[in-house]
Amino acid sequence: MDADSLLLSLELASGSGQGLSPDRRASLLTSLMLVKRDYRYDRVLFWGRILGLVADYYIAQGLSEDQLAQRKTLYSLNCTEWSLLPPATEEMVAQSSVVKGRFMGDPSYEYEHTELQKVNEGDKVFEEEIVVQIKEETRLVSVIDQIDKAVAIIPRGALFKTPFGPTHVNRTFEGLSLSEAKKLSSYFHFREPVELKNKTLLEKADLDPSLDFMDSLEHDIPKDEETGAQRVKPKDTVSVKVLELHSSGMNWIVK
Amino acid sequence: MEDSTSPKQEKENQEKLGEARRSWEGKTAASPQYSEPESSEPLEAKQGPETGRQSRSSRPWSPQSRARTPLGGPAGPETSSPAPLSRREPSSTPSPPAPARQDLAAPPQSHRTTSVIPEAGTPYPDPLEQSSDKRESVPLHTSQSERNTFQQSQQPKPHPCGPRDVSYNNAKQKELRFDVFQEADSNSDCDLQLPAPGGSEGAPSMLETAIQNAKAYLLKTSSKSGFNLYDHLSNMLTKILNERPENAVDIFENISQDVKMAHFSKKFDALHNENEMLPTYEIAEKQKALFLQGHLEGVDQELEDEIAENALPNVMESAFYFEQAGVGLGTDETYRIFLALKQLTDTHPIQRCRFWGKILGLEMNYIVAEVEFREGEDEEEVEEEDVAEERDNGESEADEDEEDELPKSFYKAPQAIPKEESRTGANKYVYFVCNEPGRPWVKLPPVIPAQIVIARKIKKFFTGRLDAPVISYPPFPGNESNYLRAQIARISAGTHVSPLGFYQFGEEEGEEEEEVEGGQNSFEENPDFEGIQVIDLVESLSNWVHHVQHILSQGRCNWFNSIQKNEEEEEEGEEEDEEKEEPDYIEQEVGPPLLTPISEDLEIQNIPPWTTRLSSNLIPQYAIAVLQSNLWPGAYAFSNGKKFENFYIGWGHKYSPDNYTPPVLPPVYQEYPSGPEITEMDDPSVEEEQAFRAAQEAVLLAAENEESEEDEDEEDDYD
Numbered sequence: 001m002d003a004d005s006l007l008l009s010l011e012l013a014s015g016s017g018q019g020l021s022p023d024r025r026a027s028l029l030t031s032l033m034l035v036k037r038d039y040r041y042d043r044v045l046f047w048g049r050i051l052g053l054v055a056d057y058y059i060a061q062g063l064s065e066d067q068l069a070q071r072k073t074l075y076s077l078n079c080t081e082w083s084l085l086p087p088a089t090e091e092m093v094a095q096s097s098v099v100k101g102r103f104m105g106d107p108s109y110e111y112e113h114t115e116l117q118k119v120n121e122g123d124k125v126f127e128e129e130i131v132v133q134i135k136e137e138t139r140l141v142s143v144i145d146q147i148d149k150a151v152a153i154i155p156r157g158a159l160f161k162t163p164f165g166p167t168h169v170n171r172t173f174e175g176l177s178l179s180e181a182k183k184l185s186s187y188f189h190f191r192e193p194v195e196l197k198n199k200t201l202l203e204k205a206d207l208d209p210s211l212d213f214m215d216s217l218e219h220d221i222p223k224d225e226e227t228g229a230q231r232v233k234p235k236d237t238v239s240v241k242v243l244e245l246h247s248s249g250m251n252w253i254v255k
Numbered sequence: 256m257e258d259s260t261s262p263k264q265e266k267e268n269q270e271k272l273g274e275a276r277r278s279w280e281g282k283t284a285a286s287p288q289y290s291e292p293e294s295s296e297p298l299e300a301k302q303g304p305e306t307g308r309q310s311r312s313s314r315p316w317s318p319q320s321r322a323r324t325p326l327g328g329p330a331g332p333e334t335s336s337p338a339p340l341s342r343r344e345p346s347s348t349p350s351p352p353a354p355a356r357q358d359l360a361a362p363p364q365s366h367r368t369t370s371v372i373p374e375a376g377t378p379y380p381d382p383l384e385q386s387s388d389k390r391e392s393v394p395l396h397t398s399q400s401e402r403n404t405f406q407q408s409q410q411p412k413p414h415p416c417g418p419r420d421v422s423y424n425n426a427k428q429k430e431l432r433f434d435v436f437q438e439a440d441s442n443s444d445c446d447l448q449l450p451a452p453g454g455s456e457g458a459p460s461m462l463e464t465a466i467q468n469a470k471a472y473l474l475k476t477s478s479k480s481g482f483n484l485y486d487h488l489s490n491m492l493t494k495i496l497n498e499r500p501e502n503a504v505d506i507f508e509n510i511s512q513d514v515k516m517a518h519f520s521k522k523f524d525a526l527h528n529e530n531e532m533l534p535t536y537e538i539a540e541k542q543k544a545l546f547l548q549g550h551l552e553g554v555d556q557e558l559e560d561e562i563a564e565n566a567l568p569n570v571m572e573s574a575f576y577f578e579q580a581g582v583g584l585g586t587d588e589t590y591r592i593f594l595a596l597k598q599l600t601d602t603h604p605i606q607r608c609r610f611w612g613k614i615l616g617l618e619m620n621y622i623v624a625e626v627e628f629r630e631g632e633d634e635e636e637v638e639e640e641d642v643a644e645e646r647d648n649g650e651s652e653a654d655e656d657e658e659d660e661l662p663k664s665f666y667k668a669p670q671a672i673p674k675e676e677s678r679t680g681a682n683k684y685v686y687f688v689c690n691e692p693g694r695p696w697v698k699l700p701p702v703i704p705a706q707i708v709i710a711r712k713i714k715k716f717f718t719g720r721l722d723a724p725v726i727s728y729p730p731f732p733g734n735e736s737n738y739l740r741a742q743i744a745r746i747s748a749g750t751h752v753s754p755l756g757f758y759q760f761g762e763e764e765g766e767e768e769e770e771v772e773g774g775q776n777s778f779e780e781n782p783d784f785e786g787i788q789v790i791d792l793v794e795s796l797s798n799w800v801h802h803v804q805h806i807l808s809q810g811r812c813n814w815f816n817s818i819q820k821n822e823e824e825e826e827e828g829e830e831e832d833e834e835k836e837e838p839d840y841i842e843q844e845v846g847p848p849l850l851t852p853i854s855e856d857l858e859i860q861n862i863p864p865w866t867t868r869l870s871s872n873l874i875p876q877y878a879i880a881v882l883q884s885n886l887w888p889g890a891y892a893f894s895n896g897k898k899f900e901n902f903y904i905g906w907g908h909k910y911s912p913d914n915y916t917p918p919v920l921p922p923v924y925q926e927y928p929s930g931p932e933i934t935e936m937d938d939p940s941v942e943e944e945q946a947f948r949a950a951q952e953a954v955l956l957a958a959e960n961e962e963s964e965e966d967e968d969e970e971d972d973y974d
Contacts, residue, residue, distance in 0.1 A: 018904075021581040023871045053866055053885065078872070101912045102862055102885065160509065171500055172509045 006032070006046055018049070024058070027079040032060060035074065035082050043169075047073070050140065052105025059144060066166035067159050068192065068214075073144055075107070085137065088145035095134055096142040109136040152190040160210045167213075188214035482518070490514050541693035545594040567593075567600050570610050573900040579870040580881035582891045582902065584613065588692070592622055595692035602696075604629045611686065611747075612889075612903030614739065619690045619719025623743060623903075626685045680804055680812030681707065681744045688739065690719060697721060699740040704810025705732055710741035714908055714915040728917050742907045744806065749909075750890035751803040751901045752853055752882065754787050758802050760850070778802060778849060786897040792880035793867045796854035799882065799892070805847050859886060860912055886910055 006029060010020060020028065028046060036044045041062035050057040058079050061071040074082040099111045110133045117130050160170045195215045199207075473485035491514050495503050503510070570593040577583040584592070592610060600608050603626070611625040681704075687696040713727040721736040731738055758778040792798050804812035847855060856864040866883040869875060870893070884890035889905020939947065 019578065019581055019583055019585070021579050021870060023873055024581060051883075051888075053862060101860060170509060171506055172513045 020049075024079050028058070031076070031080050031082060035060065035062065039072070039084075041072070047144070050103055050143070052103035054105035056105065057103070057107075057140060065168075067169060068167045068190075071148075073141070075140065077105075077107075085141050085144075088141045092138050093142040093145065095132070096139040099134055099139055103140070104136055107135075107137045107140065110134065111136065111139065149189075149191050153187045154190040154214070156186045156188060156216075157211055159214075161213050162210070185216050188212075188216055190214065480515075482515070487511070487514065538691060538693065541691070542591060545591060545598060545693050567597055568609050570596060572898075573610070573902070576879055576893050576895065576898070576900065577891065577902055579879055580868070580891060580893055581870075582881075582904065584904070591692035595622070595689065595696070596624055599624060599626070599687060599696050606630070610902075611743070614717060614742070614903070614907045615905065616717035616719035621688045621690065621717065621719070621739065622692065624687045624696070625747075626687055627683075628685060681748070681806055681810075683803075684747075686740060686743055688721070697736075699736055699743070702737070702740045702744045703732070706737050706741040707744060707806055707810035708808070710738060710745065712918055717907060728920075739907070745909075746887050746890060746903055746907070748801075748803045748806045748812070750884045750887050750892070750903065751801065752799045752892050753802045753899050753901075754784075754792060754894050754896075755798045755800050755852065756781055756787070757784050757899065758800070758850060784897075787894075789869070789878060789880045789894070789896050792894055792896070793869050796856075796865055796867065797852040799853045799865075800850045801847070801853060802850060804849055856886070859910065862912075 007025070010025065032044050032046065035041070039062055042065050043063045045061045045063065047059040047061050050059065055077050058076045060074045060076070060082060062074065063069075063071055070087060072087075073085040075085055076082045098113050098115075113132045113134060114129050115132055116127045118125055118127055155173075158170055158173045159167050161167050191214070193213060193215050196204075196213070470485070473488070474483050476483045491511055494514060495510060500506065500510075570589060574583050574586070574589040583589065596608060596610060599605070605626050606629040607627040609625045611623040614621040614623060682701045685701075686699045688699060689696045709727075709729050709731050712729055713725075713731060715725055715727055715731075715738065717735060717739060721734070721739070723735040725731040725733065725735055725738045757780065759781040760778055787798050806812055807814060853865055858864060862885055864884065864886050866885055868881045868883070869878040870881050871878045879893050879895040882892040882894075886909060887903070887905070888908075888910050890901070890903045892899065892901045894900075
């Protein structure tokens with residue numbers, strides 16, 4: 001959620017039960033403004049909260065002018081002081097995939113994972129147990145990255161690509177109509193496209209290169225992975241929540 | 256451009272007036288409305304300083320000129336410079352061209368706003384009184400007041416014109432103004448900013464034709480799309496001016512695209528559109544009914560009744576506390592749920608009601624209310640499990656009824672464990688659900704132990720429809736409403752906690768012989784409860800106790816001994832019972848009694864089952880203690896020392912560090928005693944049959960041969 005429209009977005013997202021307490025909200029608003037100034041980001045988004053056993057991580061992301069560029073992720077334990085997280089690498093993701101269970105809530109906590117590794121000593125090959133320490137910070141980074149890659153979505157038309165390359169927020173985007181909002185094809189994955197090149201030429205002919213430069217949600221497998229749950233507000237706005245189930249907790253609100 | 260301070264500039268501005276009008280030619284056609292707002296603003300803004308100036312006769316145009324300056328265009332200088340020149344000619348000359356131009360000017364100007372006109376117009380008469388052209392100027396104003404203001408506003412004079420015109424200022428101002436007006440009117444139409452020719456009538460006509468040509472070109476309809484550039488540009492500029500986006504030039508192409516797309520939307524459809532029954536409207540209507548509850552008969556008396564009975568919980572208060580903890584639905588939704596609960600308590604005879612929580616589903620969500628009916632007002636129960644039992648018996652009977660030749664199977668369906676009576680154990684409360692506040696509340700059926708047992712083994716998301724089938728392995732006996740009820744029972748048993756001492760056991764009611772749990776079923780509020788410090792609640796889990804009975808593996812809270820019912824097969828029954836009794840006995844121990852502290856809860860893989868927090872670290876004196884369950888993510892409890900409340904919001908699943916794997920199918924059951932009757936044997940193949948037949952024939956032949964041989968032997972003997 002954009003730092004500017006944080007309160008409104010929180011209200012809309014409250015249907016799933018997760019919200020922020022007043023003191024967190026207040027401190028978020030102020031601290032995100034400061035983060036934006038200090039790190040000179042174009043936009044700061046409040047990504048969400050990861051629950052831990054002892055404490056929760058509050059995650060924010062900063063974007064530069066180019067919307068599709070790598071986002072800088074920051075975390076905080078108290079919504080006041082933010083620390084930058086390193087960008088995710090493949091290695092990190094692979095390493096953290098072996099860790100299961102809840103997050104502790106302490107970024108310096110280390111998970112121990114014993115691995116059997118074959119060690120060659122001379123002619124003999126024997127297996128040694130190596131205990132690999134994985135820091136919780138690493139795990140945090142990779143989890144955020146995985147969630148983003150899998151489920152970050154954006155409605156079609158909200159971003160457009162200029163011939164120069166950078167992607168911009170489309171200020172003439174007025175939202176999706178009700179019927180469009182129910183269709184999965186009007187949403188894209190908010191990441192570098194993976195499947196676009198696999199499309200046939202016929203399909204590509206229908207696409208508008210300035211708007212359709214990301215993967216659509218339509219072709220995600222399994223087909224019923226994402227469902228549209230409609231929640232209606234009494235005024236004339238309609239909130240459509242697309243719930244990403246396999247991460248059980250990511251909600252997107254389109255108003 | 257707004258150099259209102261120096262007199263020179265003021266004069267320049269006046270000159271710019273005329274220039275602006277010329278230069279405006281190129282602009283007005285494309286953006287008829289465009290210049291107006293801008294012009295009106297500067298005009299109005301300058302009314303103040305301008306009126307001050309009006310005392311001087313030469314000043315009346317300054318506002319307009321200033322107004323025009325912002326809109327100045329490149330053509331301004333060119334057009335304006337010849338203008339004064341031309342105007343120096345006898346004053347009569349302006350009149351012929353003026354009307355001609357006025358014709359041109361008329362159409363686009365007709366829709367100009369006239370807000371500025373009166374103000375702009377007033378200064379004019381003053382300076383013009385002295386000029387012979389005054390009468391022309393006045394009618395000009397009146398008739399073309401719109402156009403004037405428009406033109407004036409739309410003719411911002413660029414600075415380049417200034418210096419050139421300074422020389423003309425002094426003597427010619429009045430004439431200039433007048434001329435400028437007339438010419439300005441006529442020039443409004445021109446798209447192009449052609450330099451105004453020097454005053455002769457031939458020049459305007461060239462200018463005119465050039466303008467008309469350009470305009471015709473712009474109006475040419477595209478063969479592909481049916482648009483023309485003129486309209487498109489005017490639409491675009493209209494849109495930009497109305498919306499005033501920042502950095503419009505950067506998103507210019509997008510705006511252009513949007514305008515083109517907007518052309519395809521239906522503007523006027525001859526077909527009547529019925530008011531679309533958007534789902535939003537439907538739900539809004541239903542929710543409106545919630546808000547109209549107050550208008551019942553006998554309002555006064557009802558109010559008293561309501562206040563007296565107090566079955567309705569204070570949902571908003573609990574929501575406030577939960578919000579401190581960062582949990583809960585938004586205020587609006589909570590209030591609507593509150594009203595829906597009130598509706599529930601009004602329509603049903605309810606003793607106590609509590610907002611249990613919200614269970615999320617794929618298509619729709621469930622809002623769950625935990626309800627206790629008044630004594631003796633239980634609703635009738637649907638007899639479902641009897642049917643199930645009959646079915647089981649029926650199958651075994653069917654087997655027996657068939658031919659006796661069939662082997663009898665060992666299989667006996669396990670005795671269905673009967674559900675607990677209502678108001679006891681897992682069925683202590685009745686639950687109502689609805690999808691949205693405003694929709695009717697549906698009562699969930701009571702839960703059967705078998706359902707709980709199987710619900711423990713499966714993991715399915717709720718769809719939101721109560722009649723949806725639950726397809727799973729092991730097969731769930733029931734549909735989604737039963738599964739929902741089972742999960743609610745499990746969650747309540749696992750996560751409903753209260754501060755130690757809040758509840759206490761009631762008076763001893765004598766020993767209970769039937770059930771041997773060793774615990775009490777009932778509890779009641781402790782009137783002497785003094786509250787526990789919030790800090791204590793956070794630090795130690797032993798200050799919280801479960802106040803809902805634990806559900807045994809059997810699926811019930813109170814142990815049901817199925818042995819007593821089976822008196823027929825004692826031998827086998829005893830064996831089985833013995834096996835059952837031991838786990839039974841162990842079960843008794845493991846099933847913690849009521850009001851055990853939650854510090855006794857088991858851990859999951861080294862993760863403590865509960866997490867405690869203070870709601871706020873910044874203001875600890877007013878913070879509340881918040882308990883989060885790690886076993887059932889989404890279950891929360893809070894307490895501020897004296898008050899407490901439990902809440903669930905989530906998907907309705909237990910936490911498991913590993914992904915769900917369905918249970919493995921059991922091996923095929925040995926139903927029948929093995930023996931030759933049921934042992935499978937291969938059918939003899941053709942060769943075997945033939946061999947068998949051959950063997951049989953051989954035996955026969957052998958028998959015959961023996962006889963024949965004997966005969967032959969006898970015959971041989973004779974030889």
